[in-house]
Amino acid sequence: MIDRQDVMRMARLARLELSEEEIELYQRDLNSFLVSGRKLQQVDVSKVEGTSHAVAVIGELRPDVVGESLPQEAVLGAGPQVFNGFFKVPRIVEGQE
Amino acid sequence: MKYDIVIGLEIHVALLTESKFLCSCATAFGAPPNTQCCPVCLGLPGALPLVNEQAVEYAVRAGLALNCEINHFSRFDRKNYFYPDLPKAYQITQDVFPICTNGYLEYYIDDVLRRTTITRLHLEEEAGKLVHSSGSIVDSEYSLVDYNRAGIPLIEIVTAPDITSPRQARLFLEQLRLLMLYMGVSDTKMEEGSLRCDANISLKPAGSTVLGTKVEIKNLNSFRALERALEYEAARQSRVLEQGGEIKQESRTWDERSGRTLSMRSKGDAPDYRIFPEPDLPPLRLEPDWVFRIRETLPERPLERLHRLEESYGLSRYESTFLVNYADFCQVFLELAEEGEDNTDLANLLMGDYARLAREQGHLEPQRLAGLLQILQEGLITHNQGKAVLEELFKSPLSAREIVKEKGWEVLKDPAQLKGVVQQVLTANSELVERYRGGEEKLWGFFVGQVMRTVQGKADPQMVNELLKGELTQKS
Numbered sequence A: 001m002i003d004r005q006d007v008m009r010m011a012r013l014a015r016l017e018l019s020e021e022e023i024e025l026y027q028r029d030l031n032s033f034l035v036s037g038r039k040l041q042q043v044d045v046s047k048v049e050g051t052s053h054a055v056a057v058i059g060e061l062r063p064d065v066v067g068e069s070l071p072q073e074a075v076l077g078a079g080p081q082v083f084n085g086f087f088k089v090p091r092i093v094e095g096q097e
Numbered sequence B: 001m002k003y004d005i006v007i008g009l010e011i012h013v014a015l016l017t018e019s020k021f022l023c024s025c026a027t028a029f030g031a032p033p034n035t036q037c038c039p040v041c042l043g044l045p046g047a048l049p050l051v052n053e054q055a056v057e058y059a060v061r062a063g064l065a066l067n068c069e070i071n072h073f074s075r076f077d078r079k080n081y082f083y084p085d086l087p088k089a090y091q092i093t094q095d096v097f098p099i100c101t102n103g104y105l106e107y108y109i110d111d112v113l114r115r116t117t118i119t120r121l122h123l124e125e126e127a128g129k130l131v132h133s134s135g136s137i138v139d140s141e142y143s144l145v146d147y148n149r150a151g152i153p154l155i156e157i158v159t160a161p162d163i164t165s166p167r168q169a170r171l172f173l174e175q176l177r178l179l180m181l182y183m184g185v186s187d188t189k190m191e192e193g194s195l196r197c198d199a200n201i202s203l204k205p206a207g208s209t210v211l212g213t214k215v216e217i218k219n220l221n222s223f224r225a226l227e228r229a230l231e232y233e234a235a236r237q238s239r240v241l242e243q244g245g246e247i248k249q250e251s252r253t254w255d256e257r258s259g260r261t262l263s264m265r266s267k268g269d270a271p272d273y274r275i276f277p278e279p280d281l282p283p284l285r286l287e288p289d290w291v292f293r294i295r296e297t298l299p300e301r302p303l304e305r306l307h308r309l310e311e312s313y314g315l316s317r318y319e320s321t322f323l324v325n326y327a328d329f330c331q332v333f334l335e336l337a338e339e340g341e342d343n344t345d346l347a348n349l350l351m352g353d354y355a356r357l358a359r360e361q362g363h364l365e366p367q368r369l370a371g372l373l374q375i376l377q378e379g380l381i382t383h384n385q386g387k388a389v390l391e392e393l394f395k396s397p398l399s400a401r402e403i404v405k406e407k408g409w410e411v412l413k414d415p416a417q418l419k420g421v422v423q424q425v426l427t428a429n430s431e432l433v434e435r436y437r438g439g440e441e442k443l444w445g446f447f448v449g450q451v452m453r454t455v456q457g458k459a460d461p462q463m464v465n466e467l468l469k470g471e472l473t474q475k476s
């Protein structure tokens, strides 16, 4: 069972701000996923190889050739704070002995 | 109590591709910040990554050089976390199925060959570069981010925890760096961050098989920093254990200025990466033929070259090590050396005055250096004059033989001519000759010096000694 704490933790990890109603909504939804999941667990898959991708594509590789990048203004346009061509971010960690 | 030190290393090596791992942005170092970025490496919605073939080849080459098994099936995974140097909020890496596994690296510690197990080697993307306002991550009010580096292909190499001293860790890393350089997969510049090392270190009671709690040390950007940080950390842990304390499992950062490791207390939650198979990239399948071709064309490894120089060129470990460490000098050496012969003179010339001059002014045409060796062997000039000719070779377009001729530096080879000089010197100093014959033997050096001065150093010292001996004993 997914409880209220689980939902809040997942929201925190994904940087989502949820209202009280949304927390209840997602707790209900996620639990119904688990119910469907339990049904799938009854299927015998002992002879099936694990799947990580929906389609079995062979990885296509790209030759090592340099192409166009975006102009600096376009790149920096996505940041709330910039300084001298850099993105500016607040303090990251605190040190101690 | 005495403790055993247990060290494992994680090394990140930036690969020398022209374009990034999953997009075609340039990887060149030193461009203005945030000018080598595109929707793929910034993680903008809808962008589709494609794997750079050269990066895969380099990873395989590095894996083969490290005696790894090359996995014909490997897979990319998405590692999710928020950190300012990660524009996508996830890193594409290889978690469960890395491209290479189970290898080893051999290297010398004081003439004893040691082997460290390589647990795995996998491909992943580089993060952006953070510049901290105060110069250190621990006390900066803010940081600046440049995403030019984000998405450059990396290999992460993980060792087993079988390194037992800080010095061994440094020697291992030095050999690994050299290997990557020889394989041509990276420029391995620690100062530019293209080779980085994190170290895990724990202590256990001497002889015990139970591992202690490990601490991870980050920010080790030189060989010296690695060794010093591990020494500091081993001493710190030992002190904590002696006082009955417990080691906390944590990440610490090396602070070069204070020479200490400092705990990194993260402001966020404990990491939960929620790793899952990367949906935008299919698994990587390598053709056995393709891997075979890379294996066949693998360049010579540094250790193989070391043994070749010792066995086929008659060099000592010391000389061979110099040449292996400085591949450009080795290239000059191999061009001029005779296989199956003793090439000590050539090696010593390269390591001595030549090294100093070549580092300042670049290498000479090997053939010009060969000309100098030739006239030294012929005895056309003395060893001391050889140094002067070498200096001239770096300044003048003339050959060694032409320089000697132009400067009039040929050794006086005619014994009769030299004998005249010797006699002249002795006559001019007859009083001292008497004193020498009376037992003041230390005057010998004075006579030699006078003769050499008269001929401006252009005499074979051995011949001078013989002639002097003849003259001084004859008439007594």
Ligand SMILES: [Zn+2]
Binding pocket: B020, B023, B024, B025, B036, B037, B038, B039, B040, B041, B042, B151
């Ligand atoms: Zn890009």
